Amino acid sequence: MTTVIDDLPLDMSPALVFTEAAARKVGSLIESEGNPALMLRVFVQGGGCSGMQYGFEFDEQAQDGDTMVENLGVKLLVDPMSLQYLSGAEIDYREGLEGAQFVIRNPNATTTCGCGSSFSA
Numbered sequence: 001m002t003t004v005i006d007d008l009p010l011d012m013s014p015a016l017v018f019t020e021a022a023a024r025k026v027g028s029l030i031e032s033e034g035n036p037a038l039m040l041r042v043f044v045q046g047g048g049c050s051g052m053q054y055g056f057e058f059d060e061q062a063q064d065g066d067t068m069v070e071n072l073g074v075k076l077l078v079d080p081m082s083l084q085y086l087s088g089a090e091i092d093y094r095e096g097l098e099g100a101q102f103v104i105r106n107p108n109a110t111t112t113c114g115c116g117s118s119f120s121a
Contacts, residue, residue: 015067015087016076018070019090019091023071025093029058039059039060040057041058042054043057043079044082059077067083086104091103
């Protein structure tokens with residue numbers, strides 16, 4: 001069973017926020033791949049200088065237990081184990097002097113590395 005985060009009561013915050021900027025960028029990447037069935041999978045795995053690191057990959061199918069968040073018709077998937085670490089996080093995309101990158105603002109991260117690609121919880 002896949003959990004879809006859609007409309008929530010006003011007093012509940014979403015388990016995961018997928019910003020419009022991130023959805024637009026993922027949508028353009030999917031378009032350049034030429035496969036409209038693709039969805040962005042965000043996951044957490046061991047590694048990096050702080051112990052845990054984020055990963056991104058395209059997937060054509062939701063797995064049993066995945067949480068799905070949709071914005072602008074673009075779907076983001078998170079597996080149940082990763083959702084434990086990403087609950088309440090915001091997946092965003094930003095362009096600046098440092099370049100363009102996806103950014104995860106994670107309230108569960110107790111420490112992060114200097115580059116922001118790994119964390120501990």
